[in-house]
Amino acid sequence: MKLLLNIKKENDDLGKQVNNLAKNSPLTYTLKYTLAFLFLVASIKTNAQELTYNQGKKYTIGEITVSGDTSFNEQTIISYSGLRKGKEINIPGEEIANAIKKLWNSKLFNDIEVYVSKVEGDVATLEIRLSDLPQLNLLKIYGVKKGKKENIIEETKLKKGTKVTENLITTTKNFLEKKYKKDGFLNTKVHINTVEVKDSIPTSRVNMVLNIDKGEKVKIKDIEFAGNDVLSDKMLRKAMKSTKKINRLRIYKRSKFIDSAYQADLDHVVDKYKENGYRDARIITDSVIYNDDKTISLKIDVNEGELYKFGNITFIGNTVYSNEYLNSILRIKKGDTYNGVELQKRIADDTKPDGFDITNQYQNNGYLFSQINPVEVSADNNIIDIEVRITEGKPAYFNKVTVVGNDKTNDHVVYRELRTRPGQLYSKANVVRTVRELGQMGFFDAQEIAPNFINPNPNEGTIDMEYSVKETGSSQIELQGGYGGGGFIGTLGLSFNNFSIKDIFKKEAYKPIPMGDGQSLALRLQASRFFQTYSFSFSEPWLGGKRPVQFSTSLSHTKQFLYNYQTGNADKSQSFNITGITFGLAKRLSVPDDYFTLSQAVSFQRYDLNNYNTGLFTFGDGYSNNLSYTIGLNRNNTSVDPVFPTAGSKFGITAKLTLPYSLFDGVDYGELLEERETADSDRIGEIDQERYKWLEFYKLNFKGEWYTQIVKNLVLRPLVEFGYLGAYNKDRGVIPFERYFLGGDGLANYSLDGREVIQLRGYPNQSLTPLDPSTGSASADGGSIYNKFSLELRYPITLSASAKIYALGFLEGGVSYNDFKNYNPFNVKRSAGLGVRIFMPAFGLLGIDFGHGFDPLPGETTKNGWETHFIIGQQF
Incomplete structure (x- = not known):
């Protein structure tokens, strides 16, 4: 800002000197103009005899003129300055200084100068001389990749039309140099040049060239x-x-x-x-x-200083907990080496919201307003005595508990998962657990769930609680096609994970489907020339709405046509049909803790063979029934985000059982087995029809996985799996259904016989089955026992609501056998590799793995080598 009082023509040189000082000095704006003003005042005093007016005297403004390079209307500038004809002002005085300040603060002008161009008696004529700040016309950026230029424009706000000032140029330069230095480019240099645009347009404009020389990263x-x-x-x-x-x-x-x-x-x-x-x-x-x-x-x-040790540790102000109990949490004894960091963690561990520390003990029992401060009261002879000063305050109770942001999910679905209720004693553990439960629902972005404390009132002992959530897509569509098994396979799947079945007859609820009640409904159709599969499933997580008891049901039908190896076509006169139905209940337990779930299910499958002669059965016409009961005990205490857990564990034990028909059906299966050894093919078919009329088996599965955050965002996930299929009656034997097929991506295109497909990357799908003694190659019937070990290291690329992406590396091994006699759990097929997972709410989990198998396939002698696996819709 420049204030030049040019009283007489001969003072023009003085004005120029001040102006040059302001423009060319490297000093800061404030300092340069302060010096300029002092120089001006000194010069005025020196030439006092030449002045034609009295300093400090009041003058009446006569005319006001505007000069300089500006596109603004003269009257507009005068009005904005606050000066007007006929107004009395002091010269010099605050009025002119304020006028310049107003014009400067508009951020529209540059080089603002006010001159007294003429004085006649008590009337002064003023001239406002200024120029418009130039606008940014064109910006060119050099030194960075094309994709980064838009970010730079956004961060620096260098958009077309922006007023270009020296301050803007300096600020932009400093910002960019600091930005790249943060990324390790310590020698970054930024050069900014402006060139005036000369054309017929009256507005002052400049083109800017921004040259960024990052240099090499400094290591x-x-x-x-x-x-x-x-x-x-x-x-x-x-x-x-x-x-x-x-x-x-x-x-x-x-x-x-x-x-x-x-x-x-x-x-x-x-x-x-x-x-x-x-x-x-x-x-x-x-x-x-x-x-x-x-x-x-x-x-x-x-x-380094000197070594200190802990002396006496005393507690002051504690009435809720005894000294002995608080000492048991602190776990520090007199004479221990002093550790200030650990002391603070055991008072209040900021890295673990659910940590075992004194602050959490108070907070989990209602004392939200408690304050705990360790104070060193003595350090004589390098022995530090500590007083832990506790202000307990009043117990706090929840007054109002609300949830905001659930636009689709109905309130009652969200509120039933809350562990904090109005009138309930405050507990930090319950707040943390509520955040976890909301994230595990799968309806909200787990990274955006935030507990907000509102209106804390230490005097009344109350707190309002608000949980902020952000809805995310909970329905998925599966639409895929591929070539496999000799023909094109098409799949259409719809999964609605926040469905509302009570609204299916309400037209206004279709947006595009009835949603909000937390129910799951899935429809799936898969077909090719050789098979057709239809399935439907539904689940209600809170049966009756009062208890966390999940009811589920599913219905499926599969039709498989016999493949004709001579023609390469399907013979639809020869078919194998499976129809199944399942009903299940799963109840959340409270003992040992409420992370446990007890699940039970009853299922029935009907297998019908119509002239279907394959190696699966020794009979081509007939049927088999599978009525089974499944019971499972599961525990899941993983952290908030089910897509990318960073802590906790999951394990499950399940048993699938049928009735022991051989105990009461009156059939001597030992005698049938002896007869089968000498019978012809027709009789063998009749015997096997008798053996498999009602399937008899028991099946035990175990799966456990753990999540540990090694460093920030880097998560280790060990996994162990085991499965066993057994028979009640050894003469009846292990059934050819319900078997384990090891190897590949873990995804079965279709499953006819209740098989379980176990992922083991680095090998072809379902290739690691036991050897068939008759052929010396992998058996087509799968194994009756398997185990698998896996170690996976995960790192997130992004965990945004629209797409969660993480990279992974893995080591794993597994093996499958047909009996315990030859079973060796450590003689595994090994593999290692890398992969990527992408979770998008509309499509579920997608991914790709590159796995290297270090061992040969059954019946072969060379290692398998590299395999590529595409993951579509696999569970987390």
Whole structure:
């Protein structure tokens, strides 16, 4: 901002000097114009005898003119300045300064100057001289990839029409240099040039060229410490979580230098000393040394201080819990090496919302307003006495509990999952558990669920609770086609996971389908020239609406046509039909804890063979019935997001049983087995029809998986599986149904015989079955016993509501046998590989795996090698 009072013509040179000082000085705006004003005042005093008016005298404004390079109307500028003809002002005075300030604050003008061009008695003529700030016309960015340019424009707000000022140029330059330095480009240089656009358009415009020279990423060659005698350089470097020196064997942590991460790591170094008893440790100096090979070295000088130990620890103000109980949580004894970091964690562990610490003990029992502060009261002879000062406050009760953001899901569906109720004693554990339950429903974006505390009132002991959720797509469509098994296979599947069956007859509820009651409904059709499969399933998670008892039912029908190897076509006069129905109940338990679920189901399958002669049965015409009862005990306490769990575990034990028909059907199966050995093919078919009229078996399955967050976002998932299919009567034998088929992506295109397909990547689908003694190759009947071990490392790329994407690496092995006699659980087929998973609400889980099988297939001698597996709709 410039204020030039040009009283006489001969003072023009003075004005020019001030103007040049303001423009060319490298000083800040405030300082340069302060100096300019002082220079002006001094000059005016020096030339006081030449002034034609009295300083500080009031003058009446006569005419006001506007000059300079501007497209604005003269009267508009005068009105906006606040000056007007006939107004009395002091010269010099605040009125002119305020006028310039108003024009400057409009952010429309540049080089604003006010002149007294003429004085006649008490009347002064003023001239406002200014120029318009130029507008940005065209922006060109060099030095970054095309895809990054839009982000730069958005971040810097350099859009067409933006007023270009020196401040904007300086701010943009500093912002971009700082931005890239944060990413490890320590030598980033940004150059900004503007060129005036000369054309017939009256508006002042400039083209801007933005040149970004990021340079090479600066890597850390070495990190050296000085002054450390107690802790080694290696230990201190390990304490630095994000600042690492070059190590070609390290993959997860890079060696680039980022200043903000480095500053945080200096604090971690100090914390490492505090964890080892050196309470007074501090960083004296740290320096960055630039090496000739374009790397840097870090030198950190520390003062370790002296070793401290814990002395007496006393509690003050505690009435709810005894000293003994609080000491059992603190787990620190007199004489232990001082560890300030661990002390704070056992008072309040900010890294674990459900951690076992003193603060959580109070908060889980209603004392929301409690305050717990450890205070060092003595440090004589390096022995630190601690007072844990506790202000318990009143117990807090929930006043109002609300949920916002559930636009599709009905309130009663959400509220029945809440663990916090109005009038209930506050519990932090219940708040954490509620967030987890809302995430596990699958109707909301697990990353966006937030518990908000509203109107906390320590005096009344009340708190309002609001859970904020964001709806996500809960229905899925499966539409796929492919070539396999000698023909085209088409699949159409619809899955509605937040369905409302009570609204199916309400026209207004179809948006596009009735939703909001938390029910699941799925329809699936799959067909080719050789088979057709139809299935329907429905589940209600809260049967009756008052208890978490899930009711489910499913109905399916499959028709398989015999493949003619000579013609390559299906013979529809020869078919194998399976019709099945299942009813199930699953109840959430409270003992041992309410993560357990007890499930039970009754199912019936009818197998009909119509001139269908294959190796599956020894008879081609006939039927078989499978009436079974399944009971399972499951526990799932994984963290909030079911797509990408970061903590917790899941395990399940199930038993599937049929009635032991051989105990009461009056058939001597030992005698039938002896007769079968010498019978002709027709009689063998009759015998097997008798054996399989009602299927008799028991089946035991176990599956367990655990999730551990190794470092932020990097999750390890070990998994163990085991399955066994047995027979009550050894003469009747193990049935050819319900078998285990190991290998591949774990997805069966269709399942005729109740088989379970077990994923083992790096091998072809269903290829790792036991050897058939008669052929020496893999059996077509699958195995009756299997086990599998898997270790998977996962890292999220994005966990947004529209698409959750994570990369993974895996090691796994498994084996399948036909009996316990030859069973060796550790003689596994091994594999390793990499993959990606993409979860989109409309399509479910999609993915691809590249697996390398290290062992040969059954009956072969060379390792299997690489396999590619496409994952479509597999469960998490």
